[in-house]
Amino acid sequence: MAEEYLVNVTPQETRVAAVENGVLQEIIIERRQKKGLVGNIYLGRVSRVLPGMQAAFVDIGLERTAFLHLHDILDSGPEHDARGNNDTGIDRLLREGDEIVVQVTKDPLIGKGARLTTRLCIPSRYLVLLPRSATVGVSQKIADELERTRLREMILNHDANLKAAAEAPAAAQSPVPGRDLRACLGPSGYIVRTAAEGVAEDSIRMDMEFLQRLWSTLSLQLGEAKAPSVIYEDLPLVLRTMRSLVASEVEKVRIDSRETYERVSEFARQYIPDLVNRIEHYSGERPILDLYSVESEIQRALERRVELKSGGHLVFDQTEAMTTADVNTGAFVGHRNLEETIFKTNLEAAQAIARQLRLRNLGGIVIVDFIDMEDADHQSQVLRALEKGLERDHARVAVSEITSLGLVQITRQRTRESLEHVLCEPCPTCGGRGSTKTAETVCYEILREILREVRQFDAKKLLVIASPGVADRLLDEESAGVAELEGFIGRPITVRAEAIYGPEQYDVVLL
Numbered sequence: 001m002a003e004e005y006l007v008n009v010t011p012q013e014t015r016v017a018a019v020e021n022g023v024l025q026e027i028i029i030e031r032r033q034k035k036g037l038v039g040n041i042y043l044g045r046v047s048r049v050l051p052g053m054q055a056a057f058v059d060i061g062l063e064r065t066a067f068l069h070l071h072d073i074l075d076s077g078p079e080h081d082a083r084g085n086n087d088t089g090i091d092r093l094l095r096e097g098d099e100i101v102v103q104v105t106k107d108p109l110i111g112k113g114a115r116l117t118t119r120l121c122i123p124s125r126y127l128v129l130l131p132r133s134a135t136v137g138v139s140q141k142i143a144d145e146l147e148r149t150r151l152r153e154m155i156l157n158h159d160a161n162l163k164a165a166a167e168a169p170a171a172a173q174s175p176v177p178g179r180d181l182r183a184c185l186g187p188s189g190y191i192v193r194t195a196a197e198g199v200a201e202d203s204i205r206m207d208m209e210f211l212q213r214l215w216s217t218l219s220l221q222l223g224e225a226k227a228p229s230v231i232y233e234d235l236p237l238v239l240r241t242m243r244s245l246v247a248s249e250v251e252k253v254r255i256d257s258r259e260t261y262e263r264v265s266e267f268a269r270q271y272i273p274d275l276v277n278r279i280e281h282y283s284g285e286r287p288i289l290d291l292y293s294v295e296s297e298i299q300r301a302l303e304r305r306v307e308l309k310s311g312g313h314l315v316f317d318q319t320e321a322m323t324t325a326d327v328n329t330g331a332f333v334g335h336r337n338l339e340e341t342i343f344k345t346n347l348e349a350a351q352a353i354a355r356q357l358r359l360r361n362l363g364g365i366v367i368v369d370f371i372d373m374e375d376a377d378h379q380s381q382v383l384r385a386l387e388k389g390l391e392r393d394h395a396r397v398a399v400s401e402i403t404s405l406g407l408v409q410i411t412r413q414r415t416r417e418s419l420e421h422v423l424c425e426p427c428p429t430c431g432g433r434g435s436t437k438t439a440e441t442v443c444y445e446i447l448r449e450i451l452r453e454v455r456q457f458d459a460k461k462l463l464v465i466a467s468p469g470v471a472d473r474l475l476d477e478e479s480a481g482v483a484e485l486e487g488f489i490g491r492p493i494t495v496r497a498e499a500i501y502g503p504e505q506y507d508v509v510l511l
Contacts, residue, residue, distance in 0.1 A: 003249050006282075007238055007264075008289050009257035014237050017294050024297040025392075026358050029422050030237040037062075037104040037114055038415050039123070039234030041218070044116075045227040046098040051091045057113070058102060061228035064113040068102060072117040099227045107416045110320070122211060122218075122232070125243055125271045126196035126204055127155075129211040133189035141194040151192045151204070158205050188215065195245070239267050242275070244394070250275060254282040254291075301359050301419055308352060312345040316356065318420060322365040325353050329371065342371045343378040350382050354389025363395070363414020372406040383408070429502045436503045439473045442466065446474070447485055449508050454489045459510035461492045466506040471497035 006017040011032070018026040030036055042060040049056045057065040070090045094100065106115035122129040136155050138148045188211075196204060218232050225231060234240060238260055242253070253275070255261040261281040268276045282288050289295050300306070306314040311331035317324045327349040329341060353368055368386075373379050379402045386408065390397045395413040402408050426432030437445075446464055453462070464474065474482055474495045486493050 004251050005241065005245075005253045006288050006291060006294060007241075007253065007255040007257075007260065008287070009238070009255065009260045014260075015289065016237060016241050017289060019292050019294070020392075022292050023355075024292060024294050024359065025355060026361075026394075027294070027298055027301075027419065028237060028241070028361075029419075036234075036237070036416055037107050039104065039240075040230060041101065041103045041120060041122075041232035043222060043225045043227045043229050043231055044100055044102050046094050046096055046100060049091055049094050049096055051089055054090045056090055056094050058100060058116060059228045060102065060104075060114070060116075061230065062108070062114065064108060066102070066104070066114040066116045067112070068100075068116040068118070072105070072115075072119065101222065101231070106414065109414070109417055110421060121191070122214060123193070123243065124207045124211050126193055126199055126207045127211060128191040128193060129215060130189035130191065131215055135189040137189075137191040139192060139194045139196075142192070142197045144197075147197055151196055154201055154204055155190050155192065155208070158208055188212070238264055242267055242272060245272070245275065248274075250278060253279045254288060255279070256282045256288040297359070298419070298423075301356070302423065306352060306356060308345070308348050310345060310348055312349065314349055314352060314356070316360070316362075318360075318362065318418065322367055323362045325356070325366065325368045327368070327370050339374060339378070342373055343375070343382070346370045346373065346378070346382045347385055350386040351389045354386060354393070357390070357397075357410070357412055358393050358395075360419045361416065362418055363412050366410040366412060368408040368410065370402065370406045370408065373402075386410075429504065439469045439503070440477075442470045442504055442506060443473050443478045443481075446470070446506055446508065447478075447481060449506075450485060450489070450493065453508055453510060454491065457510055459491065461494065461511045463509040463511055464493060464495045464506065465498050465501065465509065466495070467501040467503050468497040468499060469503060470506060471495050 004019045006019060008015040008017075013029060013031040015030075016028045017024055044058040044060040044066070047057050047059045047065050054070040056068045058068050060066050070093075073090075073093060100118065101120065102116040102118055103120050104114045105117050108114050119133075120131045122131070136152050138151055142148055142151070190208070190211075192204075221231055235243065238255070242264055253264070255264060258281055261279065265276060265279050268279055287295070289298075304315055304317065306316065308314065308330070311329075313328050313330045315326040315328065317326075327346060329345050349370065356362070357366060370382060373382070383399070383402055387399055390399065390410075393412070395415070397413070398411045400409040427434075430436045446466065450462060450464070453459070464471075466474070482493055482495070
């Protein structure tokens with residue numbers, strides 16, 4: 001599959017668009033004032049311990065304290081419990097004022113602080129370093145068992161300390177990695193990334209040496225740092241993207257900034273030489289994200305409704321708890337029978353949903369309401385199409401079976417804000433509900449408010465100030481009701497339209 005990356009760089013923000021076969025699949029936006037924090041390592045200070053939640057809040061120097069759960073503390077998970085410490089609580093591991101080394105796993109989301117872990121990891125081109133760990137893992141996307149074995153043995157052979165640790169019985173470790181430099185010594189584990197498949201031994205070894213040197217430098221910085229402070233910052237968005245690319249799958253990388261192009265080219269020459277000839281500086285007259293109608297696709301990704309080629313459509317609703325995707329046949333009437341029409345709509349919807357999850361960066365729980373299918377084989381094909389469409393997603397995704405109600409539950413890793421939350425804010429008129437009260441409803445609220453005011457205060461007359469639509473209705477369709485109310489309270493009511501008032505905004509002024 002031809003994959004192309006378009007990089008748009010301005011002083012205010014950087015946007016990276018992943019395009020496959022001319023269709024936008026993913027858009028990542030990083031703004032100068034809201035840079036992503038995932039991957040950054042901090043020396044933090046515990047500001048509050050909550051035994052009832054088995055969690056702690058840690059000050060890492062951000063506006064809002066970050067969140068650290070017991071399960072994200074090194075050796076407090078199943079491995080630690082296996083040694084018989086099932087009663088370990090957060091209050092036994094941390095106290096207020098403790099200094100602790102942590103890494104951000106999720107950016108701050110919608111009023112919540114960043115999510116932290118003490119299981120540090122530092123990625124490079126082919127490997128991910130796991131400080132204070134003696135494990136060696138291989139990416140699940142590398143399916144060839146012989147290649148997996150080759151890569152694993154290569155790591156162990158080049159790190160004698162790691163090999164000895166892997167063969168020795170498990171030794172007890174301090175459950176919380178504080179700033180004690182002794183915790184930084186000893187073997188470090190590795191995860192072999194997908195990009196390492198088929199790579200020569202020398203390249204892997206150079207990556208290992210680079211990571212070890214980097215960790216040694218960070219360990220020295222840690223010894224001199226004062227909490228809260230940042231110890232390690234991950235690469236900028238464009239370089240992070242390049243680091244994660246599998247060169248064989250990328251056809252071209254176009255960058256519209258000369259300075260960024262030169263920086264990326266230098267990075268590629270050092271770490272991804274196979275990609276150097278495919279990096280281009282884009283100097284065309286059209287904005288780079290107008291290619292392949294990327295800008296238009298971004299605008300469509302903010303809409304609730306997604307049209308399908310067959311005539312059916314999807315409706316996405318994003319809430320704080322979950323996201324729902326509803327499948328509808330719409331204008332698609334099919335050709336043979338109802339079951340075939342439903343099957344074809346669901347099949348097309350499954351492929352579109354997989355793309356939309358990645359494009360909109362929808363994380364957490366996603367419930368898909370497929371149209372009910374009677375045929376079990378049709379259900380299986382739709383589910384396989386959904387799973388196949390999600391295979392290229394970089395985030396971790398899990399898909400459940402189709403329930404009797406035609407629902408499929410998807411859980412997708414969330415590390416950053418969704419596209420909607422990055423580009424939009426709640427509507428000031430409706431408060432994020434997605435709808436406003438009708439003019440009729442607001443009129444009846446005004447009439448009730450007039451009664452309430454007259455009973456509490458003495459006034460000779462009343463002035464109602466409202467939006468033009470509400471004012472027109474009070475003077476037209478509801479004029480009889482207003483006249484009746486005037487007779488009941490014995491006071492005149494004047495209505496005035498105010499253009500700057502929203503549909504639900506009004507004032508009752510006592511004169």
